[in-house]
């Protein structure tokens with residue numbers, strides 16, 4: 001009965017909005033102001049405000065429809081308003097696309113490595129893993145507008161492996177990479193090569209900034225080093241990825257994050273049939289995996305770099321064992337060290 005009421009109200013609301021398409025829904029004035037204040041949105045002029053308001057209301061309808069479907073048991077995850085709610089899906093996904101060309105990562109070299117991975121064929125894997133509970137994972141960061149997700153994915157993986165090696169969890173400086181690497185849009189290879197050559201400071205010593213600055217790296221404050229990175233093969237095999245997550249620690253991945261369901265993701269096991277396993281545009285960090293007790297769905301626990309407000313405290317549960325959905329296992333990498341490091 002209650003669901004029927006919700007449905008009727010939603011249906012009536014959509015009829016009403018269709019009729020007054022061009023007129024802003026004044027009931028939402030307070031919400032719009034509050035949302036802009038929360039995310040510090042400042043627009044050029046009244047015209048842009050109206051345009052953004054229209055997109056925002058369209059997204060509210062998307063969220064409403066999706067969450068209704070979730071309450072009827074048709075969706076395994078919910079949506080919510082967040083910092084991207086005033087952007088069209090095209091605008092949002094064009095932000096991500098900037099990193100598409102940086103996913104190529106084939107360099108593998110292993111001289112004298114100390115962190116070798118012995119992968120027995122019949123390894124008994126735990127049913128669930130969460131490296132956050134073992135101190136491998138720093139708090140969720142926010143990449144802002146100048147940095148790219150791949151920098152956060154690399155520092156996240158290195159933070160985990162550095163903790164494993166040294167016993168110290170140190171939040172590492174993406175700002176240093178942004179300021180000092182000396183190339184626009186660095187690739188995964190270039191980022192690892194840079195850290196290998198120079199080392200990397202902590203976030204405390206080299207703090208994040210809203211802007212790109214001139215390089216202020218101080219080698220005396222080097223907090224971590226690296227010898228290279230491995231790409232997990234065969235690409236696209238989730239059982240193999242599971243083995244590495246269970247035995248190595250947090251693993252860098254690329255996914256297709258271009259759908260509006262990702263843009264507005266809130267909670268639950270993300271399951272998007274429109275997702276591509278090959279066209280990947282966003283880097284994140286797999287920190288574990290498990291199975292949802294209520295739905296029985298397998299998921300990967302994935303750390304994003306859009307602040308703790310996005311998703312589940314900054315995390316998303318990506319579908320696991322669903323034919324490599326969104327390319328979660330297509331481009332997976334992790335750093336290693338040689339014995340003299």
Ligand SMILES: *[C@@H]1O[C@H](CO)[C@@H](O)[C@H](O)[C@H]1NC(C)=O
Pocket residue numbers: 237238239240
């Ligand atoms: C993934 O790799 C495992 C272990 O090598 C293998 O048994 C399995 O068949 C592979 N799965 C797919 C879908 O290729």
